[in-house]
Amino acid sequence: MSAVMPTYARVDIAFERGDGAYLYTADGHRFLDFGTGIAVTTLGHAHPRLVAALTAQAGKVWHTSNLYNIEGQTRLAERLAANSFADTVFFCNSGAEALEGTIKVARKAQYHAGHPERVRVVAFEGAFHGRTLATLAAGDNEKAREGFGPVVEGFDHVAFGNANEVRSAITAETAAILVEPVQGESGIRPPGVDFLKQLRQICDEFGLLLAYDEVQTGVGHTGKLFAYQHNGVAPDIMALAKGLGGGFPIGAVLATDAAAAGMVAGTHGSTFGGNPLACACANTVLDVLLEDGFLAHAAEMGRLLMARIREVIAAHGSVLETVRGQGLLIGMKCVVPNADLVTALRDRRVLAVPAGDNVCRFIPPLIIEESHVDEAIAALDDACAALAR
Ligand SMILES: *Cc1c(COP(=O)(O)O)cnc(C)c1O
Numbered sequence: 001m002s003a004v005m006p007t008y009a010r011v012d013i014a015f016e017r018g019d020g021a022y023l024y025t026a027d028g029h030r031f032l033d034f035g036t037g038i039a040v041t042t043l044g045h046a047h048p049r050l051v052a053a054l055t056a057q058a059g060k061v062w063h064t065s066n067l068y069n070i071e072g073q074t075r076l077a078e079r080l081a082a083n084s085f086a087d088t089v090f091f092c093n094s095g096a097e098a099l100e101g102t103i104k105v106a107r108k109a110q111y112h113a114g115h116p117e118r119v120r121v122v123a124f125e126g127a128f129h130g131r132t133l134a135t136l137a138a139g140d141n142e143k144a145r146e147g148f149g150p151v152v153e154g155f156d157h158v159a160f161g162n163a164n165e166v167r168s169a170i171t172a173e174t175a176a177i178l179v180e181p182v183q184g185e186s187g188i189r190p191p192g193v194d195f196l197k198q199l200r201q202i203c204d205e206f207g208l209l210l211a212y213d214e215v216q217t218g219v220g221h222t223g224k225l226f227a228y229q230h231n232g233v234a235p236d237i238m239a240l241a242k243g244l245g246g247g248f249p250i251g252a253v254l255a256t257d258a259a260a261a262g263m264v265a266g267t268h269g270s271t272f273g274g275n276p277l278a279c280a281c282a283n284t285v286l287d288v289l290l291e292d293g294f295l296a297h298a299a300e301m302g303r304l305l306m307a308r309i310r311e312v313i314a315a316h317g318s319v320l321e322t323v324r325g326q327g328l329l330i331g332m333k334c335v336v337p338n339a340d341l342v343t344a345l346r347d348r349r350v351l352a353v354p355a356g357d358n359v360c361r362f363i364p365p366l367i368i369e370e371s372h373v374d375e376a377i378a379a380l381d382d383a384c385a386a387l388a389r
Contacts, residue, residue: 011346013025013346014026015031017045017046018033018041018044018045018046019044019045019046020044020045020046020047020365020367021033021034021044021045021364021365021367021368021372022045023045023351029349030349031346031349031350031351032349032350032351032372032375032376032379033045033351033364033365034350034351034352034362034363034364034376035351035352035353035361035362035363036243036363036364036365037247038216038242038353038363039184039216039221039242039243039329039363040242040243040245040246040247041243041246041247041365042219042220042221042243042246042285042289042365042366043246043285043288043365043366043367044365044367044368045247045365047246047284047288047367049284049287049288050246050247050281050284050285053280053281053283053284054248054277054280054281054284056280057072057276057277057280058277060276061276062275062276062277063272063275063276063277064275064276065271066269066270066271066273066274070274070275070276070279071276072274072276072279072280072283073091073274073275073276073279075279075283076089076091076274076279076282076283076286077089077091077274079283079286079290080240080252080254080286081254083225083286083290084225084226084234084238084254085228085234085235085238085254085256086238086254086255086256087255087256087257087260088254088255088256088257088260088263089252089253089254089255090105090252090253090255090260090263090268090270090273091250091251091252091253091270091273091274091278091279092241092250092251092252092253092270092272092273092274093241093249093250093251093270093272093273093278094130094241094249094251095129095130095213095215095216095239095241095242095251096129096130096131096132096135097130097132097241097251097270097273098215098239098240098241098251098252098253099129099130099132099134099135099138099178099213099215099239100130100132100134100135101239101251101253101268102178102211102213102237102238102239102253103121103134103138103176103178103211104267104268105209105237105253105255105259105260105262105263105268106121106175106176106178106209106211106236106237106259107119107175107176108262108263108267109175109209109236109258109259109260109261109262110175110176110209111262112261112262113207113261115175115207117172117173118172118173118174118175118208119154119173119175120154120155120156120171120173120174120175121138121154121155121156121174121175121176121177121178121211122155122156122157122158122166122169122170122174122176122177122178122208123138123139123140123155123156123157123158123177123178123179124140124157124158124159124160124178124179124180124183125140125157125158125159125160126140126160126183126186126187126189126356127139127140127157127160127178127179127180127183127186127213128140128141128180128183128184128185128186129178129213129215130215131144133148133152134152136148136151136152137151137152137153137154137155138155138178140157140186156169156174160179160183160189160191161191161192161195163195163198163199163202166198166199166202167202170202170206170208174206174208175208175209176203176208176209176210176211176236176237177199177202177203177208177209177210177211178211178213179191179196179199179210179211179212179213180212180213180214180216180217181196181212181214181217181227181228182216182217182222182227182325182326182329184215184216184217184329184355185216185355185356186355186356186357187331187333187355187356187357187358187359188324188325188329188330188331188355188359188361189324189331189357190324190325190326193231196228196231196233197231197233199233200233200234200235203236209235209236209237209259210235210236210237211235211236211237211238211239212226212227212228212235212237212238212239213238213239214226214227214228214238214239214240215239215240215241215242215251216242216329217329218238218240218242218243218244219240219242219243219244219285219289220243220289220295220298220327220328220366221243221327221328221329221363221366222302222325222326222327222328222329223295223296223298223299223302223326223327223328224295224299224327225289225290225295226238227326230326236255236256236258236259237253237254237255237256237259238253238254238255239251239252239253239254240252240253240254243285244282244285245278245281245282245285246281246282246284246285247281248277248278248281248282249272249278250274250278250279250281250282251273252274289366294366295366297366298327298328298366299327301328301364301366301368301369301370301372301373302325302326302327302328302329302330304370304373305328305330305362305364305373305376305377306323306325306330308373308377309323309330309332309362309377309380310323311377312377312380312381312384313332315381315384316381316384316385316387316388317335318335318336318388319334319335319336319341319384319387319388320332320333320334320335320341320384321333321334321335328362328363328364328365328366328368329361329363330361330362330363331355331357331359331360331361332359332360332361332362333357333358333359334358334359334360336387337358338354338355338358338359338360339354340387341360341383341384341387342354342360344383344384344386344387345360345379345380345383347383348379348382348383349379350375350376350379350380362376364376
């Protein structure tokens with residue numbers, strides 16, 4: 001067995017450095033990175049402000065633990081709260097951990113409100129929430145659970161986008177509804193216009209918490225800071241990670257005061273969560289994203305990319321079927337196997353990411369310009385022409 005446990009089907013390429021929207025191999029080949037390490041490198045590679053913030057913090061202090069106040073963490077929490085529905089934030093290191101925290105906050109809120117029996121979470125078919133034991137149970141991938149022992153109790157799955165099924169799944173033991181505003185791993189699947197609104201109504205009616213998994217959709221990728229802001233339906237709890245640190249690991253659980261009422265000292269913790277290095281990066285990502293016009297530009301690039309992809313689809317209907325998504329989180333449903341398109345794009349030095357439902361994802365960094373769109377579209381057009389033959 002390889003020294004690195006072989007849990008990934010890796011492509012045999014390694015990148016030595018990155019610069020903006022590009023990655024470079026040691027032998028000097030340049031790739032346009034329209035995968036961003038799966039929605040992580042929000043500002044592209046080696047962004048000068050991120051490099052400056054991380055190195056400045058590295059020269060001061062790396063880690064003190066949450067035994068003490070961490071100035072950058074306080075500032076980051078205040079800014080996330082000021083720019084969302086939330087009042088309070090818990091920091092961790094990854095998406096799965098943010099979801100674990102989200103589930104814990106939801107259950108504790110019900111317990112704190114005098115409903116210890118309310119522990120179950122309604123989740124959705126096609127959902128992905130991570131690879132820990134509880135998040136595997138919350139997600140909808142039977143195969144990923146195989147061989148890992150008893151499945152964590154307390155998750156009821158219903159069809160994504162079907163409010164009637166949600167209603168019928170609710171029992172006296174239901175605590176919360178957990179949903180991705182746009183399902184990422186299962187193929188950039190939006191749920192339909194009014195679904196989140198319906199979930200909000202159901203939660204209000206039954207006294208449940210509405211929890212969003214914005215690990216993939218959050219931090220600008222849909223053209224707004226958070227995907228839920230497109231239709232204004234606020235949750236009670238929200239998980240973030242991936243793009244938040246621009247490539248430095250950090251996750252977060254955002255919550256209202258009411259939802260977090262039971263989360264007092266000693267109820268939850270994380271050694272590394274929100275450490276000074278991570279918060280220096282995340283604060284810099286927010287500095288850039290919140291600048292006037294930055295997200296509007298990303299949204300504009302998303303519209304352009306989507307329109308250009310539609311032209312490619314019109315010309316290559318035997319390879320590509322449809323395109324969906326929002327902002328710079330885009331899924332192209334393939335006619336040919338999606339892995340073939342990802343490979344054909346990589347052969348043309350463009351990185352894309354496969355997803356479920358035979359989808360090929362473009363998730364470019366938010367800093368792209370029209371020239372990057374041109375370059376990706378030329379490669380896509382050429383790849384489709386080759387695959388059509
Ligand atoms: C990636 C992802 C996760 C898991 O994040 P990790 O950092 O890999 O644990 C959870 N939810 C969604 C929607 C994701 O896209």
